[in-house]
Amino acid sequence: MAFIYTDRLILIPFTTEILTSIENDEGALLKANKLVYSKGWPDEDALETFPKIKRNLALVTLPTGFESWLIVKEDGLAIIGDAGFKGRPDHDGRIDLGYAIAAGERKNGYALEAAEGLMNWAFQQQGVRAVTASCLKSNAGSAKLLQKLAFKELSSDTEMIYWLKKSF
Template sequence: MTSTKLESNRLVLKPLSFDELSYINDNTLEKIQIPIEQEALLGQTKLAISRKLDKMKNADKMAHEWFTYWLIIIKNNYKGIGFIGFKGIPKEDGGVEVGYSLSPGYREKGLMTEALSLLINWASKFHNCMGITATKVLKTNTGSNKVLINCKFILESSINEYNNYILRLK
């Protein structure tokens, strides 16, 4: 795996290794060199990490950064405050889906917009990535909807309680 890190003024995004994700999944956070906010692991995050580990077992190691979660690290205290990542490599149509979560205490500060912008910029450098989707975003999750709109995603469809977004890169 490469040691790619993405940086902005306030954040660092670090792709987590399979082992690091396993430590998080197993609640052995002390084995990770970067402290992670406990609140960043609430809700569906742990389940999502478990599912991601299952997918990564069979993934090409050269495509690791497309399958893993990137730890969102805030620079002022160098602590992990959330996760962001794609659900695999771009498909034949060039589309890839993004998912993310952020510790509640760090929401509404523009940090997820900053993190998503970093990841979009990274993905846009790959010729086979033509667009990014965000699907099944709860309409009631105003923060997530706002992040996507701030990052220039377009509302593609709205079904029942969900919104589906797309960002065309090329």
């Protein structure tokens, strides 16, 4: 699986080996590739998603791109977050996008840049017709980001807003 390069970021697919190295607090595999943790990563949100990432990776021999990716700043090779999809396209050609940036790296446009890179990649893949996303109603920053990415609000409930972006 190839990396995705944006203006300032490198998106690297998670592998079982990378995830195990991070979970065991070894980081040897990352250090061997000159990657470092940014301050505050992995945070509580990242640690909470690791079991889900591990389950998705267990379903494939090698990463397909429809799993999770590390978000790395090209300048300094610091891991600042993670983003990705929750699996292959469903029967309607939809994939669900999620993203998280370490608190100290927010408000620098990294989530927008990573999400754009992932969506550009996704819409080039066979069978992908739309990307969905959701965010807490209280997360105004995430809602603003999804609007910038031309997502349309589909629905909401007491806690969440659900979004959709169709392919180009």
